[in-house]
Amino acid sequence: MAEVVAESGPGGLETLDAVVVGAGFAGLYMLHRLRGLGLSARVFEAGDGVGGTWFWNRYPGARCDVESIDYQYSFDQDLLRDWVWTERYPRQEELLRYLNHIADRFDLRRDIRLNARVSAATFDETAGRWEVWTDRGDHLSARFAIMATGCLSATKSPDFPGLESFEGDWFHTGAWPASEVDFGGKRVAVVGTGSSAIQLIPVVAEHAAELIVFQRTANFTVPAHNRPYVAAEHDLEQYDERRKFVRESFGAMAYPGNDKSALEVSAREREDEFEERWQAGGLAIYGAFTDLLVNAEANAMAAAFFAAKIREKVDDPALAALLTPTGFPIGAKRICVDTNYYETLTRDHVRVIDVRASPIREITPSAIRTDKGDYAVDAIIFAIGYDAMTGSLAKIDIRGRGGHTLAQSWSAGPRTYLGLGVAGFPNMFIITGPGSPSVLSNMVVSIEQHVDWIADALVALRARGDGLIEPTKEAQDAWVAHVNAVASRTLLPSANSWYMGANIPGKPRLFMPYSGGVGAYREKCDEVAANGYEGFALTS
């Protein structure tokens, strides 16, 4: 199956077995597995370094909100033994160091091209191959096109009128400069109050002379209770058991579940359960009761617990009310994890402006303007999020059978089989694509599962004589219907979230990730493989 890499193959093109787009957690591991199968591969990465999310998001306070012990690769025992984390939740710098270590340790760099954005990929039906182009002039041919482009890598642009006239510096959290940014003595605006903003606000407030937070929607946030990583956690014997639990869980995290309904227990037991998870820190709160994400009453109880916590931390009743999330169920937007968020918002030099009541109208050379007036600032941080799940793919001109584009196939929203493949796009795989648990999970676990599944599929294809693998339309339609049916039994679609595409004007609204849980999803993928790649057409 492996091809000789030819600098100038048929038609003058360089030919390879596989092209991988993106060099984050997904692209790096995919390259390693392809090499292990004896396949020739090239990774193209738009950034000038590897690391994906952890390369781009260098904003102050950026860190993971899944515990380091779970947010790491598990495919190599020596790697697990050698790499020792320093904190319960790793900082961006540490994650970037880890991913650079992976690139060096597994000798990946020689097949990675940096500063190379893939602009187009076209399936040549006659040759049964993908032709791929980059914005720096690469043009090559590969049997497989593997999209490791990231669910949260296409930033939402800050298209506020007048931004071009702003005379201070402005930043997007998802494209933060590599050089140090000094906010010392400055008046700084932060637009947005999602996970990124909630992480950076307390850190920027330490340096800024004045910090103005422009909040449109208050979010639910839990304290991280970060701490140094303890040696006892670095126990490989226990690790295997932990990873097994994580792989079979709902969200690929190690917090314990609870089979009880929030409605069946006493008020005291309910409060104790919430409190225990709040004190544990991080996302454990998701597992407090079995019906939190499916029953509005149970969900409201969790929301009331959070509201009480906010009132405990914020003395000013008007500010506490403004910071209390309303109008959507807890969990329907991703719960944030913070360190000193509310404590920071009560500091004298920090203000919160309600831009739901008075939206941002424009940006002037020196201020952010709302109907209530001008807020003079020296720097603006846009923490306004991403064109999630489909944005990075939409930027590539992807053409499958008959020249049909992915944009056409997805005009009413993304349609995939298992989030891994798309009917009409043979030998193309998406890592953690829409229709898979992806962003509802600890993504490193979901990425490893997808990469391993794809590698196994390539081996199966090899056994059948190296043909094409492609979802059937029927299997895809059934999977899309299943994804929608599962989501509709939950409260998840009832917020204007990025999960729904609601943060991007004009984007079709549907719940994009699969909400059946990573354990059940893994079983389904394994079953599909065991049944000879049921739902995929394999042709020679």
Ligand code: FAD
């Ligand atoms: P990415 O890391 O996004 O990498 C994709 C890469 O593809 C990028 O480097 C991009 O430049 C490149 N690319 C895209 N399009 C092209 C193209 N056309 N040509 C060439 N290159 C291209 N997940 C968790 O599970 N836990 C967390 O705590 C967590 N924290 C997060 C914090 C932040 C700030 C963000 C933004 C996301 C977070 N996530 C978290 C999600 C995170 O994206 C994933 O965990 C994981 O890093 C995704 O890896 P990836 O390789 O799939 O994608």
Ligand code: NAP
């Ligand atoms: P986000 O969750 O989409 O939050 C964007 C914020 O910007 C929201 O508060 C949004 O308000 C606001 N906003 C957008 N456009 C606006 C406008 N025109 N005017 C005013 N406000 C506007 O983006 P994010 O914070 O970057 O996080 C994205 C995802 O990345 C997270 O959900 C999470 O999955 C991941 N992440 C994780 C971590 C972590 O803790 N490890 C950190 C960062 C990111 P509305 O809600 O009203 O739209």
